[in-house]
Amino acid sequence: xxxxxxxxxxxxxxxxxDEDAAQDYVDVTNGGRLDWTTEENKQKVAKIVAExxxxxxSGFNILNYIKATFQGKVDASAAVDLxxxxxxxxxxxxxxxxxxxxxxxxxxxxxxxxxxYAPENSVTLYKMVSSYMTIVPKEEMPIDMEKLNEAILxxxxxxxxxxxxxxxxxxxxxxxxxxxxxxxNLVDLSKMKLTYYGIKVGTCSEDNxxxxxxxxxxxxxxxxxxxxxxxxxESVSNEEESVSNGKDELNVYDIVLAGVVRxxx
Numbered sequence: 001x002x003x004x005x006x007x008x009x010x011x012x013x014x015x016x017x018d019e020d021a022a023q024d025y026v027d028v029t030n031g032g033r034l035d036w037t038t039e040e041n042k043q044k045v046a047k048i049v050a051e052x053x054x055x056x057x058s059g060f061n062i063l064n065y066i067k068a069t070f071q072g073k074v075d076a077s078a079a080v081d082l083x084x085x086x087x088x089x090x091x092x093x094x095x096x097x098x099x100x101x102x103x104x105x106x107x108x109x110x111x112x113x114x115x116x117y118a119p120e121n122s123v124t125l126y127k128m129v130s131s132y133m134t135i136v137p138k139e140e141m142p143i144d145m146e147k148l149n150e151a152i153l154x155x156x157x158x159x160x161x162x163x164x165x166x167x168x169x170x171x172x173x174x175x176x177x178x179x180x181x182x183x184x185n186l187v188d189l190s191k192m193k194l195t196y197y198g199i200k201v202g203t204c205s206e207d208n209x210x211x212x213x214x215x216x217x218x219x220x221x222x223x224x225x226x227x228x229x230x231x232x233x234e235s236v237s238n239e240e241e242s243v244s245n246g247k248d249e250l251n252v253y254d255i256v257l258a259g260v261v262r263x264x265x
Contacts, residue, residue, distance in 0.1 A: 008103050009261040014095065015194055016258035018179035022098040025199075025256065029101045098257065102197050109253055111196040112261070116161035116173055116189050119209040124159040126152060126211060128187050152211070158254070159186055160209055163196075172209070172252040173198060195261045198253030205249055 102108040118125040130149050157178065163171040173196060175186065207213065 008100065009195065011099065011195075011259040012262050014181050014257070014259040015184045015188070015192070016175065016180050016255065017095060018176050018254075018256045019094060021176075021179075021199075021254065021256045022094055026094065026097050026101060029105075095257075102257070107199075108256075109196075109198050109200060111163060111171075111173075111198070113193050114196060115164045115193055117164060118186070118190065119160065119162050119206065121211055122160065122209045123152065123156070123211050124161060124186065124209075127159055160252075161186070161189060162206070162209075170206070170250055172204060172206075172250050174201070174252060174254050176254075189258075192260075194258045196253075196255050197257040198255040200251055201254050202252045203249040204252055 103110070118128055130153070157176055158174045159177065161173050161175065163173055175189070177186075
């Protein structure tokens with residue numbers, strides 16, 4: 001792990017942030033949940049409390065509020081406002097902690113100023129265009145689009161995009177639909193140049209991203225002829241076939257954070 005604290009980037013806008021994945025990472029990095037009894041974390045708690053009090057209202061004291069809550073003296077609207085302020089502050093703290101820890105971690109892959117696009121004939125591409133199909137009246141469609149979407153998309157949470165960059169070879173980036181921020185979605189990603197933080201979770205061939213291979217879990221059997229065995233050229237033959245069919249294994253990354261970073265002067 002290389003310390004790059006002095007070079008830590010400044011995110012100007014967050015497009016995507018998987019909070020659950022980030023929380024797990026921060027917990028593991030810290031050897032478990034943070035110990036709030038340490039001096040450093042006591043200062044962090046004090047800062048969080050100060051921010052919540054500032055967001056709530058002038059002269060607000062969170063300790064008095066907690067006491068009033070137990071006594072049943074707090075109205076519902078005030079409770080909602082404080083909960084909103086608390087959630088916002090805690091999430092901002094998690095985001096800051098994650099950026100700090102992940103940027104210094106060489107095991108977290110960083111794709112800087114990169115673009116992505118949906119693989120051809122993929123479930124992701126279908127997901128991106130399916131919403132536009134609903135503008136056509138049901139009676140004019142030869143099939144029930146809602147049932148088709150349910151059958152193809154189902155309870156799927158992650159969608160793959162291909163990375164296009166000059167620096168890195170082609171990679172697969174996976175996105176959790178629930179982690180998009182500020183009303184962004186998959187379609188928006190293809191129009192943007194963002195910095196992505198991700199964790200490698202495996203490999204796959206580009207061919208396997210096709211919608212017709214979505215449920216093909218059985219690996220293809222390699223056909224070995226007598227000539228291959230005699231000439232001992234099996235490995236060469238398979239490698240050439242893999243390249244010619246575009247079946248090179250691509251690294252797959254689950255994305256935790258994506259956003260716009262301030263460019264260096």
